[in-house]
Amino acid sequence: xxxxxETIRDALVTLLTTALVGTGLPVKTVAGSKxxxxxxxxxxxxxxxxxxxxxxxxxxxxIPTFFLxxxxxxxxxxxxxxxxxxxxxxxxxxxxxxxxFADNVATAxxxxxxxxxxxxxxxxxxxxxxxxxxISVTVSxxxx
Numbered sequence: 001x002x003x004x005x006e007t008i009r010d011a012l013v014t015l016l017t018t019a020l021v022g023t024g025l026p027v028k029t030v031a032g033s034k035x036x037x038x039x040x041x042x043x044x045x046x047x048x049x050x051x052x053x054x055x056x057x058x059x060x061x062x063i064p065t066f067f068l069x070x071x072x073x074x075x076x077x078x079x080x081x082x083x084x085x086x087x088x089x090x091x092x093x094x095x096x097x098x099x100x101f102a103d104n105v106a107t108a109x110x111x112x113x114x115x116x117x118x119x120x121x122x123x124x125x126x127x128x129x130x131x132x133x134x135i136s137v138t139v140s141x142x143x144x
């Protein structure tokens with residue numbers, strides 16, 4: 001059976017949920033797909049599909065490499081919440097995600113989990129200002 005990017009994405013969502021959501025942790029929601037609205041779900045981490053390469057390897061079949069994008073959404077200043085707090089939250093979430101990657105470089109689902117340079121954007125959605133950090137992720141597998 002061919003390995004699905006969904007299986008990889010779901011496994012990463014599970015790891016991130018454990019590390020980021022709960023009492024004393026900075027994230028309200030971890031989603032395995034695009035969300036319909038940001039209202040009430042931020043800080044949000046979304047794990048999205050971003051492509052696949054399936055290379056034919058001699059005697060081993062086709063070995064896929066999956067590409068994902070992690071998006072971190074944090075609302076900017078609002079009542080009782082400053083831009084400094086929002087940026088601090090963004091930085092904390094990114095560092096926790098980096099820790100998940102360091103602790104799970106290789107698992108039963110992949111042989112290598114790595115991220116590339118992140119990009120922080122300031123976006124307005126439905127009239128509300130957010131910081132959004134994009135993390136490009138590469139997941140190498142050993143299974144077809």
